[in-house]
Amino acid sequence: MDGASQPPPPKTCAIDVNDGAKTLHVPPGKTLFEVLNDADIHLPTICGGRGKCGRCRLTVLSGADEPTDAEKKHLSADQLKAGLRLGCQVKVNRDLAIRVPEEVLQARPFRAKLESVRDLTHDIKRFRFELTEPQRIEFIPGRYIKLHLPKAVDPSGASRAFSIASPPSEARRVELIVRLHPDGTCTNWMFNDLQAGQEVRFDGPYGQFGLTDGDAEMIWIAGGSGMSAFWSILRHLAEMKNFSRPTTLYFGAVARRDLYLQEELRGYEKQLNWFTYVPALSQPAEGDAWEGQLGLVTDVAARRLENVANVEAYLCGPPGMIDAGLAMLHAKGLGQERIFFDKFEHR
Ligand SMILES: Cc1cc2nc3c(=O)[nH]c(=O)nc-3n(C[C@H](O)[C@H](O)[C@H](O)COP(=O)(O)OP(=O)(O)OC[C@H]3O[C@@H](n4cnc5c(N)ncnc54)[C@H](O)[C@@H]3O)c2cc1C
Ligand code: FES
The missing domain is CATH 3.40.50.80 (Nucleotide-binding domain of ferredoxin-NADP reductase (FNR) module)
Structure with a gap:
């Protein structure tokens, strides 16, 4: 076959998520699971993207290659026919249109101020934040937020994940239970420098950890x-x-x-x-x-x-x-x- 007749690979692929709710522009080559993770859209997983758990399900409306053996193992012929796929098995090679569960897209930025800190042990503290913008958070218990480090502490603007310790009924607050890592950038900043009244920024809620609604x-x-x-x-x-x-x-x-x-x-x-x-x-x-x-x-x-x-x-x-x-x-x-x-x- 004449190689010159092959279309050149695209420089970037556009991924339409949930009918325009988000559009990602990414270079080809990674899996959907990876590019969504990079964009802080976290599909459920147990195996961490290795095709073993069957959890990272989403619907691909257009643009996917043929299903892999791992997908044929975890999904029935009817499910595959309806577009259900495993995010970790779908390679991004061209433009795609996908649907992910609404909850996976819920995360948003928050501003909050530190209200109080309580010592729980010699190296664990509870940090209680009052939300300022927006003033309420909705989440399923088990989810986590990503707390941004101030630029003065980490110029790259990195963040760290912390599970939400407060119940959803306390919608105007977020509590975190944090263990000090002796060499840790974020936890040392929180334990030693963060003062009551100081503003912090975080995104969330993220994750899939939470109870099933079964009766086991x-x-x-x-x-x-x-x-x-x-x-x-x-x-x-x-x-x-x-x-x-x-x-x-x-x-x-x-x-x-x-x-x-x-x-x-x-x-x-x-x-x-x-x-x-x-x-x-x-x-x-x-x-x-x-x-x-x-x-x-x-x-x-x-x-x-x-x-x-x-x-x-x-x-x-x-x-x-x-x-x-x-x-x-x-x-x-x-x-x-x-x-x-x-x-x-x-x-
Ligand atoms: C989904 C999720 C939820 C989390 N929830 C909580 C929570 O509720 N409370 C909490 O205290 N922490 C939680 N963590 C861990 C937290 O995100 C940070 O990794 C941790 O607080 C250390 O951050 P740091 O900046 O202080 O350390 P860093 O500066 O990032 O690291 C300092 C050193 O410690 C090592 N290190 C850092 N974290 C770990 C770790 N977890 N295990 C082994 N070595 C490590 C690093 O390799 C490095 O050598 C969670 C992590 C995830 C992924
Ligand atoms: S993340 Fe486990 S199968 Fe895809």
């Missing part, structure tokens, strides 16, 4: 500042009078000094007959006088988890804990489709 028993596993999303979800559920799914929150800490919100969580345990709180210490300090669960939180959960037939698992926290939790849950026979997590990865 739930286990929640959190470590460190990973309590944040569950603190939002728990307070939201406590406000719903008819919630009844049996739920156990496993919280992992090293020693007693790393536990926080103890009184509040014990209070909810008394108030809500469907909620159980199980803190676990991996290395109690001398003098901790600890009579509760001992060991890594994922091992503690494993010891207590007998039958996974009607269980959903939710995990939130540092990457090591999430990976250990996933291995444990898979070994117990819990299917990937019933495991949901937010990994506090550096990204």
